[in-house]
Amino acid sequence: MNEKQKTCHDTDMDRTRRNLLKLAGPFALLLACPAYALDLFKILDPKGGSKDIQRAKNIFEGVGSIAASATDLDYKSEFAIGESLALEGFQRYGLPAKNQTVQKYVNTIGNAVVRNSMRSDIPYYFVVVENNIYNAFACPGGIIFVSSALLKSMNNEAELACVLAHEVAHVGHKHALQSIKRAKFFEGVGKISTANMQGEKGKKFQSMIGDLQSVLFDQGLDKDMEFEADLSGMEIAYQTGYNPEGFIQVLDMLKQKEKTAVKKGSWFSTHPPLSERIVKCDQVMGKYPDAASLAVVSKRFIEYRKLL
Amino acid sequence: MKILYFLSLFGFFIASVAFTADNIPSAVWVSSDKAQLKTDLKASSPTIAELPKGTRLSVLAFEKKWYQVGLSNGRTGWIYRGKVSEAEVEKTEKAKEGGSIGGLLGELSGSSIRADNTDSSRSIRGLSPEAAEYAAQKGTPQVYRSELDKVIARKVSPEEIDRFLQQGKIGEYQE
Numbered sequence: 484m485n486e487k488q489k490t491c492h493d494t495d496m497d498r499t500r501r502n503l504l505k506l507a508g509p510f511a512l513l514l515a516c517p518a519y520a521l522d523l524f525k526i527l528d529p530k531g532g533s534k535d536i537q538r539a540k541n542i543f544e545g546v547g548s549i550a551a552s553a554t555d556l557d558y559k560s561e562f563a564i565g566e567s568l569a570l571e572g573f574q575r576y577g578l579p580a581k582n583q584t585v586q587k588y589v590n591t592i593g594n595a596v597v598r599n600s601m602r603s604d605i606p607y608y609f610v611v612v613e614n615n616i617y618n619a620f621a622c623p624g625g626i627i628f629v630s631s632a633l634l635k636s637m638n639n640e641a642e643l644a645c646v647l648a649h650e651v652a653h654v655g656h657k658h659a660l661q662s663i664k665r666a667k668f669f670e671g672v673g674k675i676s677t678a679n680m681q682g683e684k685g686k687k688f689q690s691m692i693g694d695l696q697s698v699l700f701d702q703g704l705d706k707d708m709e710f711e712a713d714l715s716g717m718e719i720a721y722q723t724g725y726n727p728e729g730f731i732q733v734l735d736m737l738k739q740k741e742k743t744a745v746k747k748g749s750w751f752s753t754h755p756p757l758s759e760r761i762v763k764c765d766q767v768m769g770k771y772p773d774a775a776s777l778a779v780v781s782k783r784f785i786e787y788r789k790l791l
Numbered sequence: 792m793k794i795l796y797f798l799s800l801f802g803f804f805i806a807s808v809a810f811t812a813d814n815i816p817s818a819v820w821v822s823s824d825k826a827q828l829k830t831d832l833k834a835s836s837p838t839i840a841e842l843p844k845g846t847r848l849s850v851l852a853f854e855k856k857w858y859q860v861g862l863s864n865g866r867t868g869w870i871y872r873g874k875v876s877e878a879e880v881e882k883t884e885k886a887k888e889g890g891s892i893g894g895l896l897g898e899l900s901g902s903s904i905r906a907d908n909t910d911s912s913r914s915i916r917g918l919s920p921e922a923a924e925y926a927a928q929k930g931t932p933q934v935y936r937s938e939l940d941k942v943i944a945r946k947v948s949p950e951e952i953d954r955f956l957q958q959g960k961i962g963e964y965q966e
Binding site: 559560562563566567569570573574578579586587590591592594595597598599603608610626640675676677680685688689692721722723724725773776777778780783 | 822823824825844856873874918919920921922924925926928929931934935936938939941942943945947951952955956958959960961962963964965
């Protein structure tokens with residue numbers, strides 16, 4: 484190697500070294516948080532056409548088994564999150580209503596609407612809890628709560644079917660999971676098992692369930708998620724054969740009770756303003772010209788409601 | 792003359808609206824579980840097949856909330872409007888495996904109930920080990936664990952759902 488070649492070689496080496504140093508910082512940062520790295524690769528190369536980016540992505544995927552986000556979790560892991568949240572739900576909203584006939588009734592309506600939902604390939608469980616707060620919420624994996632107060636304030640089966648369909652739609656769209664997709668627990672975790680729930684990881688899992696409680700029980704999901712669930716729920720109820728206007732009737736009823744009802748931990752505090760939702764739902768009723776001819780089922784509903 | 796002109800325009804408008812209302816899609820996709828293809832446009836008529844989600848069906852006619860559909864083997868049947876979507880629906884694994892409608896019919900006619908993930912998941916009883924671990928770490932009182940256990944153990948069979956819908960005259964059971 485002559486002097487000129489050596490100088491060129493040194494310059495190339497310096498440039499490479501400088502570039503590597505520039506990349507070291509972000510690389511270390513991404514290594515510390517691989518879930519962000521995988522999202523970043525998706526943005527940089529959404530179609531997966533770049534071989535270099537794919538190669539880099541493979542390196543990051545090799546850092547343990549990583550779920551790119553909570554929404555990519557397998558069903559079993561999602562359900563474990565849902566069950567843990569449901570345990571907290573009972574502590575916050577009370578135990579299930581004792582009457583098993585009512586529980587069976589609500590479960591049957593719920594499972595009837597599930598057939599027409601976007602995610603009908605998982606089992607769903609519906610439970611009525613004894614509580615004076617107007618509320619309903621869905622845990623990831625398909626455990627759905629409805630308060631006895633909300634149920635008692637309804638007038639027919641179509642209204643109940645629409646509320647259950649709204650919650651089923653949240654599960655279908657994986658809305659709750661989206662709210663915890665950046666949880667620290669998921670760093671280096673692809674599947675939830677008792678093995679990765681020990682020590683520090685166990686604390687991170689508990690913290691994640693705590694965050695989910697804050698979202699579902701207090702602050703509420705993103706407004707757009709609620710609107711999406713409103714419209715999907717009406718569609719599901721319509722496909723099942725119930726009048727989708729039942730949902731608007733529930734919103735109207737809640738609006739009437741809004742002034743005097745307990746707000747904390749209820750549909751009033753965790754959902755967008757009722758008047759806004761009513762307008763949006765009214766707008767889609769044009770899609771259902773035969774809605775008035777569909778099932779409402781008041782008599783049977785009132786008979787079961789009396790049992791609460 | 793002007794009146795005649797506007798009347799003919801109005802007539803054309805009405806005719807086009809009527810045409811749009813009658814305009815039925817050329818194909819629909821099964822969008823519901825337990826979607827049954829019937830010999831006639833009523834739920835009590837005999838079942839030809841139970842079609843998996845995502846199955847494409849050619850539309851021949853639409854009457855009283857029921858689509859008359861044609862299958863690739865030349866057979867025709869009726870399916871309730873609520874069981875199908877005009878937008879394409881992603882096929883379930885079963886629909887993908889079944890391939891042709893002919894194949895689906897062979898497999899699904901009679902008392903066919905899908906043995907997919909749903910059914911196997913539904914056989915799980917009690918809290919998962921992960922939820923039990925969470926409860927142990929948090930010191931969740933036993934009463935809440937037992938109640939959740941009962942909720943998860945509660946089952947509703949497809950037959951119970953059909954009977955319930957029939958009694959309430961809901962969906963395809965509406966008279």
